[in-house]
Amino acid sequence: MEHNKIIEKLKEEYKNINVKEEGVFIMKRNIEKAKKENRNNKIKYISIACVSALAVFIALPNLSPDIAMAMSKIPVIDKIVNIITINKYDEQDKNITAKTPVATDKNNSEALDNLNNKTDEYIKNLTEEFKKDFEQGDNKSLDIDYNVITDNKDLFSLRINSLEVNASGYMFSKIYHIDKNTGNIIELKDIFKEDSNYIEVLSQNIKEQMKEQMANDENKIYFVDADIPEGNFEQIKEDQNFYFNENNELVICFDEYEVAPGYMGQVEFVIPSDVTQSILKQDF
Numbered sequence: 001m002e003h004n005k006i007i008e009k010l011k012e013e014y015k016n017i018n019v020k021e022e023g024v025f026i027m028k029r030n031i032e033k034a035k036k037e038n039r040n041n042k043i044k045y046i047s048i049a050c051v052s053a054l055a056v057f058i059a060l061p062n063l064s065p066d067i068a069m070a071m072s073k074i075p076v077i078d079k080i081v082n083i084i085t086i087n088k089y090d091e092q093d094k095n096i097t098a099k100t101p102v103a104t105d106k107n108n109s110e111a112l113d114n115l116n117n118k119t120d121e122y123i124k125n126l127t128e129e130f131k132k133d134f135e136q137g138d139n140k141s142l143d144i145d146y147n148v149i150t151d152n153k154d155l156f157s158l159r160i161n162s163l164e165v166n167a168s169g170y171m172f173s174k175i176y177h178i179d180k181n182t183g184n185i186i187e188l189k190d191i192f193k194e195d196s197n198y199i200e201v202l203s204q205n206i207k208e209q210m211k212e213q214m215a216n217d218e219n220k221i222y223f224v225d226a227d228i229p230e231g232n233f234e235q236i237k238e239d240q241n242f243y244f245n246e247n248n249e250l251v252i253c254f255d256e257y258e259v260a261p262g263y264m265g266q267v268e269f270v271i272p273s274d275v276t277q278s279i280l281k282q283d284f
Helices: 002-015 022-064 065-071 106-135 198-218
Strands: 082-089 098-103 140-149 155-165 168-178 184-186 241-243 250-254 267-271
Touching: 002 082, 098 106, 098 155, 106 140, 106 155, 106 168, 106 184, 140 241, 155 241, 168 241, 198 267
Parallel strands: 098 140
Antiparallel strands: 082 098, 140 155, 155 168, 168 184, 241 250, 250 267
16 A cells, blocks of 8 residues: 555656756757758668669670660660660670660660560571681681661660771671651662652662762772672662651662772762652651
């Protein structure tokens, strides 16, 4: 009984404790300070985690082609990068440098997967063929790079550039296009109307440009109207390399030695709009 009285007395004294106003202020200030420090620590840890994750995100694609291909399927990755570059062969084969592009865009993922497969296969075939020649004793090197030519609302164009050096250099390219309206990979024949006879129309204009350039500049030589007819340029290929320039004019591209001596390098011809306007499909 005595014990219960003591407890009740202690409770009453606790209720009647008169805390000074200054003490209450200090107590509240310390509580707020503790809360703030706790929030700052959380932000600090979150920031460290984000930086670490970003570093891994940047590093992974170059460490593994498979990881880069998997990352290209992440829905939001196109907001961060448009092209991931995978550096191949630098360490294993000192005579080969191949920068393989992996295009990413969540809105055309299936089309870009197809493009990535085609470019990867193209580069793989180039390097495998080069290795065979190199193993047979050829002392040469191969450098593969790329650049984006066009990326607008209708068309995406990616150019794979190759330089093979032996005693001299040989430059050649392959240009891939995706029609963003259909998601299809397209070639030169796909941009013209049916029965447009585009090969003859474009070839004739290119021959005229060749002759005009040679007449105006003695340093320019093309394989046209030469003494050896077998070597003359007759017509473009059905899948000739092409792109559209900033003025939306069609540009036809030739590899080194294809229609001119090596010192001319890779040559291109801008086809005037009045030549193409009646034969191009409306979308182009």
